[in-house]
Amino acid sequence: MKKRKFKISDIIFVVFIVLLFIPQTRTPIQVAVNKLKVAIWSPTVEDVEDQNQVTPFQYTVVDMEGEAKSISVGKGEVTFISYWATWCPPCIAELPGIQDLYTNYGDKVNFMLLTQEAPEKVQRFITKKGYDLPIYFPQMQAPEVLQENSIPTNYVIDGKGNIIIKETGAADWNSKKVRTLLDDLLIKKQGD
Template sequence: MNNDLKKHLTLSNIIFVILLFLIVYKPTRAWFIRQISFSPKVEKIEGSARIFDYNWKLTGLNTYDTNFSEFKGKVIFLNFWATWCPPCIAELPYIQEFYNDYKDKVEFVFITNDSRETLEQFFRENDYEFPVYQSKFDFPKELPPVTSIPRTFVIDKQGNIRVDKSGSANWNSNKFRKKIDELVEH
Protein backbone atom coordinates (compact mmCIF):
# COMPACT_ATOMS: atom_id res chain seq x y z
CA MET A 1 0.00 0.00 0.00
CA ASN A 2 1.48 3.37 -0.93
CA ASN A 3 1.90 6.23 1.54
CA ASP A 4 -0.80 8.45 -0.04
CA LEU A 5 -3.39 5.72 0.31
CA LYS A 6 -2.36 5.06 3.93
CA LYS A 7 -2.67 8.78 4.77
CA HIS A 8 -6.08 8.94 3.10
CA LEU A 9 -7.34 5.87 4.95
CA THR A 10 -5.99 7.17 8.26
CA LEU A 11 -7.63 10.56 7.76
CA SER A 12 -10.92 8.90 6.75
CA ASN A 13 -10.81 6.69 9.84
CA ILE A 14 -10.15 9.67 12.09
CA ILE A 15 -13.05 11.63 10.59
CA PHE A 16 -15.32 8.58 10.92
CA VAL A 17 -14.40 8.11 14.60
CA ILE A 18 -14.97 11.81 15.35
CA LEU A 19 -18.39 11.80 13.66
CA LEU A 20 -19.35 8.58 15.43
CA PHE A 21 -18.32 10.11 18.76
CA LEU A 22 -20.36 13.27 18.09
CA ILE A 23 -23.44 11.22 17.25
CA VAL A 24 -23.16 8.52 19.94
CA TYR A 25 -21.73 10.37 22.96
CA LYS A 26 -24.81 11.90 24.62
CA PRO A 27 -23.35 15.24 25.85
CA THR A 28 -22.09 16.15 22.36
CA ARG A 29 -25.03 14.71 20.41
CA ALA A 30 -27.38 17.66 20.99
CA TRP A 31 -24.57 20.15 20.27
CA PHE A 32 -23.76 18.38 17.00
CA ILE A 33 -27.41 18.29 15.90
CA ARG A 34 -27.75 22.02 16.72
CA GLN A 35 -24.79 22.77 14.43
CA ILE A 36 -26.53 21.18 11.46
CA SER A 37 -30.01 22.63 12.18
CA PHE A 38 -31.29 25.28 9.82
CA SER A 39 -34.01 27.89 9.93
CA PRO A 40 -37.39 26.43 8.88
CA LYS A 41 -39.17 27.71 5.79
CA VAL A 42 -42.50 29.50 6.17
CA GLU A 43 -44.78 28.48 3.30
CA LYS A 44 -47.17 30.69 1.34
CA ILE A 45 -50.89 30.34 2.06
CA GLU A 46 -51.69 28.98 -1.42
CA GLY A 47 -51.71 25.20 -1.28
CA SER A 48 -51.19 24.96 2.49
CA ALA A 49 -53.42 22.78 4.64
CA ARG A 50 -55.87 24.60 6.90
CA ILE A 51 -57.26 23.84 10.34
CA PHE A 52 -61.04 24.13 10.59
CA ASP A 53 -61.84 21.98 13.64
CA TYR A 54 -59.92 23.29 16.66
CA ASN A 55 -61.74 21.06 19.15
CA TRP A 56 -58.88 19.23 20.86
CA LYS A 57 -58.70 18.70 24.61
CA LEU A 58 -55.25 19.10 26.14
CA THR A 59 -54.06 18.16 29.63
CA GLY A 60 -51.51 20.63 30.97
CA LEU A 61 -48.42 19.06 32.50
CA ASN A 62 -46.84 22.31 33.68
CA THR A 63 -49.77 24.58 32.84
CA TYR A 64 -53.57 24.53 32.93
CA ASP A 65 -55.78 22.09 30.99
CA THR A 66 -57.20 23.69 27.88
CA ASN A 67 -58.89 23.16 24.57
CA PHE A 68 -56.96 23.97 21.41
CA SER A 69 -59.97 26.06 20.35
CA GLU A 70 -58.79 28.75 22.83
CA PHE A 71 -55.96 29.48 20.39
CA LYS A 72 -58.13 29.93 17.30
CA GLY A 73 -57.47 33.25 15.56
CA LYS A 74 -53.90 33.45 16.88
CA VAL A 75 -50.50 32.42 15.55
CA ILE A 76 -49.76 28.97 17.01
CA PHE A 77 -46.39 27.25 17.41
CA LEU A 78 -47.31 23.55 17.81
CA ASN A 79 -44.48 21.14 18.61
CA PHE A 80 -44.59 17.37 19.19
CA TRP A 81 -41.55 16.22 21.18
CA ALA A 82 -40.17 14.04 24.00
CA THR A 83 -37.49 14.33 26.68
CA TRP A 84 -35.71 11.20 25.39
CA CYS A 85 -35.47 12.42 21.75
CA PRO A 86 -31.97 13.76 20.80
CA PRO A 87 -33.16 15.99 17.91
CA CYS A 88 -35.91 17.35 20.20
CA ILE A 89 -33.37 18.14 22.91
CA ALA A 90 -31.09 19.77 20.34
CA GLU A 91 -33.68 22.31 19.23
CA LEU A 92 -35.00 23.20 22.72
CA PRO A 93 -32.44 25.96 23.46
CA TYR A 94 -33.54 27.70 20.23
CA ILE A 95 -37.18 27.21 21.15
CA GLN A 96 -36.72 28.52 24.70
CA GLU A 97 -35.06 31.72 23.38
CA PHE A 98 -37.84 32.13 20.80
CA TYR A 99 -40.48 31.49 23.48
CA ASN A 100 -38.91 34.05 25.83
CA ASP A 101 -39.34 36.79 23.23
CA TYR A 102 -42.64 35.71 21.63
CA LYS A 103 -44.75 34.20 24.43
CA ASP A 104 -46.98 37.30 24.44
CA LYS A 105 -47.40 37.31 20.63
CA VAL A 106 -47.64 33.60 19.73
CA GLU A 107 -49.49 30.69 21.37
CA PHE A 108 -47.02 27.91 22.21
CA VAL A 109 -48.37 24.37 22.42
CA PHE A 110 -45.92 21.54 23.13
CA ILE A 111 -47.29 18.00 23.03
CA THR A 112 -45.57 15.04 24.68
CA ASN A 113 -46.36 11.57 25.96
CA ASP A 114 -43.85 11.95 28.79
CA SER A 115 -45.15 11.76 32.35
CA ARG A 116 -45.56 14.86 34.50
CA GLU A 117 -42.70 13.67 36.75
CA THR A 118 -40.32 13.12 33.81
CA LEU A 119 -41.19 16.53 32.38
CA GLU A 120 -40.74 18.34 35.71
CA GLN A 121 -37.33 16.78 36.27
CA PHE A 122 -36.23 17.55 32.69
CA PHE A 123 -37.36 21.19 33.02
CA ARG A 124 -35.59 21.59 36.38
CA GLU A 125 -32.34 20.22 34.94
CA ASN A 126 -32.49 22.40 31.81
CA ASP A 127 -34.24 25.61 32.93
CA TYR A 128 -37.10 25.38 30.42
CA GLU A 129 -40.46 27.03 31.01
CA PHE A 130 -42.70 26.72 27.93
CA PRO A 131 -46.18 25.13 28.30
CA VAL A 132 -46.41 21.37 27.75
CA TYR A 133 -49.55 19.29 27.27
CA GLN A 134 -50.66 15.74 26.71
CA SER A 135 -53.37 15.11 24.16
CA LYS A 136 -56.65 13.75 25.54
CA PHE A 137 -57.99 12.97 22.06
CA ASP A 138 -56.75 12.87 18.50
CA PHE A 139 -55.48 16.16 17.18
CA PRO A 140 -57.27 18.10 14.42
CA LYS A 141 -57.81 15.91 11.36
CA GLU A 142 -56.39 18.58 9.06
CA LEU A 143 -52.94 18.20 10.62
CA PRO A 144 -50.75 15.72 8.75
CA PRO A 145 -49.98 12.53 10.73
CA VAL A 146 -47.14 12.86 13.22
CA THR A 147 -44.98 9.81 12.60
CA SER A 148 -41.68 11.12 13.95
CA ILE A 149 -40.51 13.74 16.42
CA PRO A 150 -39.73 16.52 16.68
CA ARG A 151 -42.53 17.67 14.41
CA THR A 152 -43.50 21.31 14.41
CA PHE A 153 -46.35 23.21 12.82
CA VAL A 154 -46.83 26.96 12.70
CA ILE A 155 -50.45 27.88 12.14
CA ASP A 156 -51.42 31.42 11.14
CA LYS A 157 -54.42 33.37 12.46
CA GLN A 158 -56.66 32.04 9.68
CA GLY A 159 -55.74 28.41 10.46
CA ASN A 160 -53.32 27.89 7.55
CA ILE A 161 -50.42 25.57 8.32
CA ARG A 162 -47.50 27.78 7.30
CA VAL A 163 -44.72 25.54 8.65
CA ASP A 164 -44.68 21.75 8.72
CA LYS A 165 -41.20 20.72 9.85
CA SER A 166 -39.98 17.27 10.83
CA GLY A 167 -36.64 17.18 12.60
CA SER A 168 -34.60 19.69 14.51
CA ALA A 169 -34.52 23.34 13.40
CA ASN A 170 -33.16 26.70 14.47
CA TRP A 171 -36.40 28.29 15.63
CA ASN A 172 -34.62 31.40 16.86
CA SER A 173 -33.02 32.59 13.63
CA ASN A 174 -33.53 36.17 12.44
CA LYS A 175 -35.06 34.86 9.21
CA PHE A 176 -37.70 32.83 11.09
CA ARG A 177 -38.42 35.66 13.54
CA LYS A 178 -39.03 38.05 10.63
CA LYS A 179 -41.58 35.64 9.14
CA ILE A 180 -43.29 35.18 12.51
CA ASP A 181 -43.48 38.96 12.93
CA GLU A 182 -45.26 39.13 9.56
CA LEU A 183 -47.74 36.44 10.63
CA VAL A 184 -48.42 38.20 13.94
CA GLU A 185 -49.05 41.53 12.17
CA HIS A 186 -51.57 40.09 9.66
Protein backbone atom coordinates (compact mmCIF):
# COMPACT_ATOMS: atom_id res chain seq x y z
CA MET A 1 0.00 0.00 0.00
CA LYS A 2 1.30 3.44 -0.95
CA LYS A 3 1.90 6.01 1.72
CA ARG A 4 -0.20 9.08 1.25
CA LYS A 5 1.72 12.35 1.14
CA PHE A 6 0.35 15.22 3.13
CA LYS A 7 -0.64 18.23 1.12
CA ILE A 8 -0.64 21.77 2.43
CA SER A 9 -4.47 21.72 2.32
CA ASP A 10 -4.46 18.68 4.66
CA ILE A 11 -2.31 20.55 7.15
CA ILE A 12 -4.52 23.65 6.98
CA PHE A 13 -7.61 21.52 7.54
CA VAL A 14 -6.10 19.82 10.60
CA VAL A 15 -5.00 23.18 12.06
CA PHE A 16 -8.51 24.57 11.47
CA ILE A 17 -10.11 21.63 13.29
CA VAL A 18 -7.67 21.94 16.21
CA LEU A 19 -8.39 25.68 16.49
CA LEU A 20 -12.10 24.93 16.79
CA PHE A 21 -11.38 22.92 19.95
CA ILE A 22 -9.50 25.79 21.61
CA PRO A 23 -12.04 28.03 23.38
CA GLN A 24 -10.14 31.28 22.69
CA THR A 25 -10.16 30.69 18.93
CA ARG A 26 -13.52 28.94 18.50
CA THR A 27 -15.77 32.02 18.67
CA PRO A 28 -13.69 34.23 16.32
CA ILE A 29 -13.65 31.42 13.74
CA GLN A 30 -17.40 30.90 14.06
CA VAL A 31 -18.02 34.66 13.76
CA ALA A 32 -15.84 34.80 10.63
CA VAL A 33 -17.75 31.91 9.04
CA ASN A 34 -21.06 33.62 9.87
CA LYS A 35 -19.79 36.91 8.41
CA LEU A 36 -19.36 35.08 5.11
CA LYS A 37 -23.03 34.11 5.34
CA VAL A 38 -24.03 37.68 6.21
CA ALA A 39 -22.13 38.92 3.16
CA ILE A 40 -24.40 36.91 0.85
CA TRP A 41 -27.63 36.31 2.80
CA SER A 42 -30.28 38.99 2.84
CA PRO A 43 -33.40 38.40 4.96
CA THR A 44 -36.42 36.91 3.21
CA VAL A 45 -39.60 38.94 2.95
CA GLU A 46 -42.62 36.76 3.71
CA ASP A 47 -45.23 36.37 0.97
CA VAL A 48 -48.41 38.24 1.92
CA GLU A 49 -50.41 35.02 2.28
CA ASP A 50 -47.72 33.53 4.56
CA GLN A 51 -47.39 36.53 6.87
CA ASN A 52 -48.36 35.99 10.48
CA GLN A 53 -49.80 38.84 12.45
CA VAL A 54 -49.14 39.90 16.00
CA THR A 55 -52.02 41.42 17.93
CA PRO A 56 -50.84 44.94 18.85
CA PHE A 57 -49.34 44.96 22.34
CA GLN A 58 -47.00 46.79 24.68
CA TYR A 59 -43.65 45.05 25.15
CA THR A 60 -42.53 45.56 28.76
CA VAL A 61 -38.73 45.84 28.91
CA VAL A 62 -35.90 47.31 30.96
CA ASP A 63 -33.24 49.39 29.19
CA MET A 64 -29.47 49.37 29.77
CA GLU A 65 -29.84 52.00 32.52
CA GLY A 66 -32.33 49.81 34.42
CA GLU A 67 -35.33 51.95 33.48
CA ALA A 68 -38.63 50.13 32.82
CA LYS A 69 -40.28 50.93 29.49
CA SER A 70 -43.29 49.85 27.52
CA ILE A 71 -42.77 49.77 23.75
CA SER A 72 -45.67 49.53 21.28
CA VAL A 73 -45.58 46.77 18.69
CA GLY A 74 -48.08 46.72 15.84
CA LYS A 75 -49.68 50.00 16.86
CA GLY A 76 -48.90 52.23 13.89
CA GLU A 77 -45.09 52.05 14.03
CA VAL A 78 -42.72 49.87 12.03
CA THR A 79 -40.78 47.69 14.48
CA PHE A 80 -37.51 45.76 14.25
CA ILE A 81 -37.10 43.12 16.98
CA SER A 82 -33.92 41.10 17.42
CA TYR A 83 -33.43 38.28 19.93
CA TRP A 84 -29.68 37.92 20.39
CA ALA A 85 -26.82 37.21 22.84
CA THR A 86 -23.19 38.30 23.25
CA TRP A 87 -21.97 34.68 23.14
CA CYS A 88 -23.78 33.85 19.87
CA PRO A 89 -21.44 33.88 16.80
CA PRO A 90 -24.25 34.48 14.23
CA CYS A 91 -25.55 37.35 16.41
CA ILE A 92 -22.08 38.91 16.60
CA ALA A 93 -21.66 38.55 12.83
CA GLU A 94 -24.88 40.40 11.97
CA LEU A 95 -24.68 43.20 14.57
CA PRO A 96 -22.59 45.58 12.41
CA GLY A 97 -25.35 45.52 9.77
CA ILE A 98 -28.03 46.09 12.40
CA GLN A 99 -25.98 49.01 13.77
CA ASP A 100 -25.78 50.56 10.27
CA LEU A 101 -29.51 50.09 9.77
CA TYR A 102 -30.26 51.61 13.18
CA THR A 103 -27.98 54.59 12.43
CA ASN A 104 -30.10 55.40 9.37
CA TYR A 105 -33.58 54.33 10.52
CA GLY A 106 -33.46 54.58 14.31
CA ASP A 107 -35.51 57.77 14.35
CA LYS A 108 -38.25 56.28 12.11
CA VAL A 109 -38.43 52.61 13.16
CA ASN A 110 -38.81 51.12 16.66
CA PHE A 111 -35.68 49.04 17.21
CA MET A 112 -35.58 46.52 20.07
CA LEU A 113 -32.59 44.26 20.57
CA LEU A 114 -33.66 41.84 23.28
CA THR A 115 -31.36 39.66 25.38
CA GLN A 116 -31.63 37.63 28.58
CA GLU A 117 -28.02 38.18 29.62
CA ALA A 118 -26.71 40.15 32.59
CA PRO A 119 -26.72 43.90 31.86
CA GLU A 120 -23.07 44.25 32.95
CA LYS A 121 -21.93 41.64 30.44
CA VAL A 122 -23.97 43.26 27.65
CA GLN A 123 -22.59 46.71 28.54
CA ARG A 124 -18.99 45.45 28.37
CA PHE A 125 -19.70 43.86 24.99
CA ILE A 126 -21.33 46.89 23.36
CA THR A 127 -18.70 49.25 24.78
CA LYS A 128 -15.88 47.05 23.45
CA LYS A 129 -17.52 46.83 20.01
CA GLY A 130 -18.53 50.52 19.93
CA TYR A 131 -22.23 49.88 19.33
CA ASP A 132 -24.98 52.40 19.98
CA LEU A 133 -28.06 50.19 19.87
CA PRO A 134 -31.35 50.15 21.81
CA ILE A 135 -30.78 47.04 23.89
CA TYR A 136 -33.46 45.85 26.27
CA PHE A 137 -34.12 43.05 28.72
CA PRO A 138 -37.66 41.58 28.34
CA GLN A 139 -39.84 41.63 31.43
CA MET A 140 -42.67 39.61 29.94
CA GLN A 141 -43.31 36.59 27.76
CA ALA A 142 -43.52 37.56 24.09
CA PRO A 143 -46.73 36.71 22.23
CA GLU A 144 -46.64 33.17 20.88
CA VAL A 145 -46.17 34.33 17.28
CA LEU A 146 -42.90 36.04 18.33
CA GLN A 147 -41.49 33.11 20.27
CA GLU A 148 -38.55 31.26 18.77
CA ASN A 149 -36.05 28.93 20.42
CA SER A 150 -33.03 29.87 18.33
CA ILE A 151 -30.99 33.03 18.19
CA PRO A 152 -30.56 35.25 16.42
CA THR A 153 -34.17 35.60 15.39
CA ASN A 154 -35.18 38.94 13.93
CA TYR A 155 -38.54 40.38 12.95
CA VAL A 156 -39.68 43.33 10.89
CA ILE A 157 -43.27 44.15 11.81
CA ASP A 158 -45.35 46.76 10.02
CA GLY A 159 -47.61 49.29 11.73
CA LYS A 160 -50.59 46.93 11.55
CA GLY A 161 -48.80 44.03 13.22
CA ASN A 162 -48.00 42.04 10.06
CA ILE A 163 -44.73 40.14 10.37
CA ILE A 164 -43.09 41.12 7.10
CA ILE A 165 -39.77 39.39 7.86
CA LYS A 166 -38.96 36.62 10.30
CA GLU A 167 -35.34 35.55 9.92
CA THR A 168 -33.55 32.98 12.04
CA GLY A 169 -29.77 32.93 11.75
CA ALA A 170 -27.30 35.55 10.59
CA ALA A 171 -28.32 37.80 7.72
CA ASP A 172 -27.35 41.11 6.10
CA TRP A 173 -29.73 43.58 7.72
CA ASN A 174 -28.06 46.53 6.02
CA SER A 175 -28.88 45.23 2.54
CA LYS A 176 -30.54 47.29 -0.19
CA LYS A 177 -33.48 44.85 -0.01
CA VAL A 178 -34.12 45.58 3.70
CA ARG A 179 -33.67 49.34 3.24
CA THR A 180 -36.12 49.36 0.32
CA LEU A 181 -38.62 47.39 2.41
CA LEU A 182 -38.32 49.81 5.34
CA ASP A 183 -38.69 52.80 3.01
CA ASP A 184 -41.86 51.24 1.53
CA LEU A 185 -43.29 50.45 4.98
CA LEU A 186 -42.61 54.00 6.16
CA ILE A 187 -44.31 55.47 3.07
CA LYS A 188 -47.36 53.22 3.66
CA LYS A 189 -47.41 54.34 7.31
CA GLN A 190 -47.59 57.98 6.22
CA GLY A 191 -50.49 57.15 3.90
CA ASP A 192 -52.53 55.52 6.67
